Amino acid sequence: MVHWTDQERHAITTLWAKVNVEEVGAQALVRLLVVYPWTQRYFASFGNISNAAAIAGNAKVHAHGKTVLKSVGDAIAHMDDLSHAFTKLSKFHSETLHVDPDNFKHFGDCLSIVLAATFGTAYTPDVHAAWQKMIAVIISALSKQYH
């Protein structure tokens, strides 16, 4: 079980309340596919993702970005028992999607960067640190069922 301080809970939930899930999700996924192009291996069914412009304009990328960010919202809602709450999702990533867990970290980095670009100075060092912790906890929960 993760120990969260009141400051961390506040930082995470307050910022989350202001996040446009569709916008932030799309931007984070676009960056994942552009900055770490080998991740495109998981999205062969998405159509044209052959260059940065195609990725940015791809409707399936946008839709999937929203799906992923919604799960981040679920994680926040279950932040006190995430390993348990994410059991099915972790198994799904391992046994069905066969995603290399290293990629979770790449997505987490992109998310932190998009939050910084979106919120600017409101993404203070304290808020940033709380979110890096949240991201690390999500990565750990998502990785848990791999064997």
Added chain:
Amino acid sequence: MPLTDADKTHVRSIWSKASGKAEELGAQALARMLEAFPNTKTYFSHYSDLSVKSGQVHVHGKKIIDALTDAVNHIDDITGALSALSTKHAHTLRVDPANFKILSHTILVVLALYFPADFTPEVHLACDKFLAEVSYALAEKYR
């Protein structure tokens, strides 16, 4: 994964803005690394204040950004430009090279924070590659 001409153009372009705010950006990147990734604090046990307000963090942050500016200005020979710094990190500072990735990440976060319109996905990619090359060059003399 060498830097393409497009990468170099992107890095030079965003760095022309970043180099003018060296102290502020450097302090932010360093303070954020120390706060969000506490293992890195072990290298700064001699600092009395690790926050973004710390004079020590400001001085050191500026040094880091200035060194990166030097690397940008010698982007075709990053290894050469960082040779002395590599020796220093290897033999004097002995920072575990795994930490270079961590500071690289907080530098990217700070660039996104301060220059959101300029830090496009392509610029992000170019900077990520550039910082990876810098990290590699810094680790060259380790063993």
